[in-house]
Amino acid sequence: MDIPLHSFPTTRISSHGADKNFPLTTDVYKLDRPYSPPWMKVVSRAKEQFLATGCALITNFLREEILNELRRETLRFEKKTCSSKIPFSPYPPYIPSIDQTLPQDHPEKHIGQRSNRFVPYDELPQRSLLRELYEWDKMTIFVNACLGCKQITPLESSQSACVLSLQAEGESMDWHFDGHQYTVTLLIQAPLMGGEFEYVPFIRSPGAPNFSGIKAVLDGNVQKVIRMPFSSGDLVIFEGHNSLHRTTATRGPIWRQVALLSYVDNTSLSY
Ligand SMILES: O=C(O)CCC(=O)C(=O)O
Ligand SMILES: [Fe+2]
Numbered sequence: 001m002d003i004p005l006h007s008f009p010t011t012r013i014s015s016h017g018a019d020k021n022f023p024l025t026t027d028v029y030k031l032d033r034p035y036s037p038p039w040m041k042v043v044s045r046a047k048e049q050f051l052a053t054g055c056a057l058i059t060n061f062l063r064e065e066i067l068n069e070l071r072r073e074t075l076r077f078e079k080k081t082c083s084s085k086i087p088f089s090p091y092p093p094y095i096p097s098i099d100q101t102l103p104q105d106h107p108e109k110h111i112g113q114r115s116n117r118f119v120p121y122d123e124l125p126q127r128s129l130l131r132e133l134y135e136w137d138k139m140t141i142f143v144n145a146c147l148g149c150k151q152i153t154p155l156e157s158s159q160s161a162c163v164l165s166l167q168a169e170g171e172s173m174d175w176h177f178d179g180h181q182y183t184v185t186l187l188i189q190a191p192l193m194g195g196e197f198e199y200v201p202f203i204r205s206p207g208a209p210n211f212s213g214i215k216a217v218l219d220g221n222v223q224k225v226i227r228m229p230f231s232s233g234d235l236v237i238f239e240g241h242n243s244l245h246r247t248t249a250t251r252g253p254i255w256r257q258v259a260l261l262s263y264v265d266n267t268s269l270s271y
Contacts (some may be wrong), residue, residue, distance in 0.1 A: 025066075070130065073125070077123075089176075090110055092176075110215075118164070140154060163262075177241055177244060187235075200217055202242050
């Protein structure tokens with residue numbers, strides 16, 4: 001690990017004008033007061049939704065002024081990134097299998113495409129609001145509880161622990177599974193149209209790779225596909241290792257900007 005996690009102050013930097021004990025998130029959720037009644041209320045709703053659908057939506061998560069500042073922080077990266085169409089297979093490390101024994105139409109041989117732009121964790125400024133949120137111990141406590149207390153920790157990766165994903169007009173990210181278990185997505189800026197997050201909850205599980213079900217989705221079957229409607233400032237807690245997911249192409253001049261906060265639980269993944 002190149003960057004020590006949790007090494008940044010957990011209280012807000014005064015230049016952002018926020019209350020010291022109320023760093024980043026909307027007052028109503030009381031993230032700074034774990035196990036208080038309002039905190040318990042949002043956690044139990046999120047936990048229920050996560051267990052039922054593989055995804056929990058927490059609306060208006062960020063305070064308005066924090067969201068605006070995060071937008072400004074992210075906007076700077078729009079000019080620094082460039083798009084390219086990258087062949088993208090559904091399984092990490094996102095390279096199609098060359099196994100000769102597999103049929104050509106096997107999902108492990110599928111070649112999709114992605115054209116979004118990633119800003120790696122180590123390129124975020126040291127005094128980034130996003131770093132501050134990701135490295136805030138109470139954020140981890142909150143996400144952990146929403147997932148049903150799985151003992152998660154932030155991913156130890158200087159590159160992909162917490163990244164920005166940007167989509168200009170027409171850019172998308174095809175069907176895939178994440179290499180780590182849990183992703184918390186913060187929608188910093190919704191595009192005018194498109195840029196939808198779609199997923200099939202728990203389409204596979206340990207011991208049940210469900211290649212036929214996955215192939216059906218890759219072939220365009222939308223029967224089990226759920227579209228998560230979320231707006232700027234909303235937070236989505238998601239299991240991306242066993243739930244096939246994608247983001248569709250954005251439309252219009254406003255870029256889609258999301259922050260992706262990655263977490264792993266203490267048991268190592270075997271696949
Ligand atoms: O942009 C999103 O909402 C999800 C992106 C994603 O799935 C990923 O980067 O692995
Ligand atoms: Fe993903």
